[in-house]
Amino acid sequence: MTFAVSVPTATSTTVLTAGPPVDPQAVASTVESIAAALTDSTAATPTVGPTLAPT
Numbered sequence: 001m002t003f004a005v006s007v008p009t010a011t012s013t014t015v016l017t018a019g020p021p022v023d024p025q026a027v028a029s030t031v032e033s034i035a036a037a038l039t040d041s042t043a044a045t046p047t048v049g050p051t052l053a054p055t
Helices: 002-018 024-044 048-052
Strands: none
Touching: none
């Protein structure tokens, strides 16, 4: 989960740096939503975790 969460965080940072002004709270909310979705999908389908790890 740590790896999956860190990826969208890095992407959001890139968008904030290179893109137009973005509300940091909106970005944080989006990251939390993605992390929650990943957590839910992982809990529902345990095979997703081991499949993503080698990739």
